[in-house]
Amino acid sequence: MLAASSVQLANLTGLAGIAAVIATCYALSATRNRIDWRTVIWGLVLQIAFAVLIIRGETIARLFDLFLPGAQSVYLIAILLQLAVLFVVARYIAPLAARTPMLWVRRIVLAEIVIYALKFNVVGALFDALKNGAEQVLKYSSTGAAFVFGVFGSEEGMRSAFSTALGDKTASVAFVFAFQVLPTIIFVASIFSVLYYLGVMQPIIRAIAGFMSRFMRASGAETLDVAANIFMGQTEAPLTIKPYLANLTRSELFTLMVSGMCHCSAGILVVYVSVAGVDMRHLMASVIMTAPGAIMLSKMVIPETGTPETAKNGAKTHSEASDTNGPVNVIDAAARGASEGLLLAANVAAMLIAFIALIALMNGIWSSLRDLAIAHTTGSLQQVVTAVPLTIQQLLGYAFAPVAFITGVPWGEAVQVGNLLGTRIVLNEFVAYIELGKIKALLSPKSFMISTYLLCGFGSLTSIAIMAGGVGALVPSRRAELAALGLKAVLIGVMSNILAASIAGVLF
Incomplete structure (x- = not known):
């Protein structure tokens, strides 16, 4: 009885998370009287409907069996x-x-x-297929990696090679990030490059954009960019609306930025499955749910006060296939994708080396200052200093624990999940997912699922420069505006992920 009450309480706290996000965005709104509440309502309805289909699809199917x-x-x-x-x-x-x-x-x-x-339960079956597909992609990727790196290219190969020498300690060396994860980025980038060349992705993006534009009263350009963000990165998605960037209204530009901050590209999701063991179904559900969420919250904070260029006629996809510098055939597309994936993999490796080392440096400085303060204080003041968290991660955990709690995470695990959210915001989501994989066994299934939604976005303090630089290069005249909106875009992007996590927390 007590356990059932605890579950119901956790679901109710998810409702508090939904209310808190909407109230905060309303408080931050530049012109509250211009908020289109139809956009807000449809944003919530679409997210809840999709979450129900993913999380409670089997329950609905059983209800239909009754009738x-x-x-x-x-x-x-x-x-x-x-x-x-x-x-x-x-x-x-x-x-x-x-x-x-x-x-x-x-x-x-x-x-x-x-x-x-x-x-x-067609939607559930589709996402099960995506999950199985992601697992197969990881296997195929390890085949290519094993050819180049030998036994280092697969975890099974490492276990087999070192089992005799290391015995029970084999598991500690079987997983090598550089040899087993980074090749996946290259392989997936090549796959998506081929899909774009063949014209498979463009109709899907246009269909999603048209659906959101119809129900949420958003312009063609911004919905096209939001839909593209489901499959592409925060600097690649704006390329789909390149001809319209210079004439975007301030509200449209902010929606573009928020969408880039709250999404992760589909190509990188497979890597998160590898490093954290998260469920691909929830990753895909997160990136799709945050699409209407990004429009909904960005239109609350900066409502549309102008007349968008594509408000009535929609926007056409700026396709790379039509470019004279685009791939000439499928082989060329696969090769270009692999080259782009190599650059991304190198960037990820460099980023992880720098950021994880930076965390260690910050913890070292923090620990030294803490020890120094303890040595030079006495009595009750010393007790207060001793109670200060030992690491930056613990400090972030306490700071973001209330946020984790209102999404439905039990209070006993809120500090751990809050630490992950803080790591995602201060550093990036990749480091946060790696940390999530390390503590998977310590979290309940619900907390682990909610963490999957909370971390699934590129939005971090480091992303402000990436967004301003990448999109600013496409439209230099808006670079100052991009920089000015950067911090607010990160905040609303993270809140879009909090909203999706809260909805999932209510239904789980």
């Missing part, structure tokens, strides 16, 4: 419903309006699709 048992009955009822409505339309409504029959046909087909999707 529509068996697959055949579902098809039969749908067909009978379609025939009945078409009969009514043809006999009574069609003579009144020529467009009515086709309108009703579309509605019926849409209703059937929704019923089938809910009954058979």
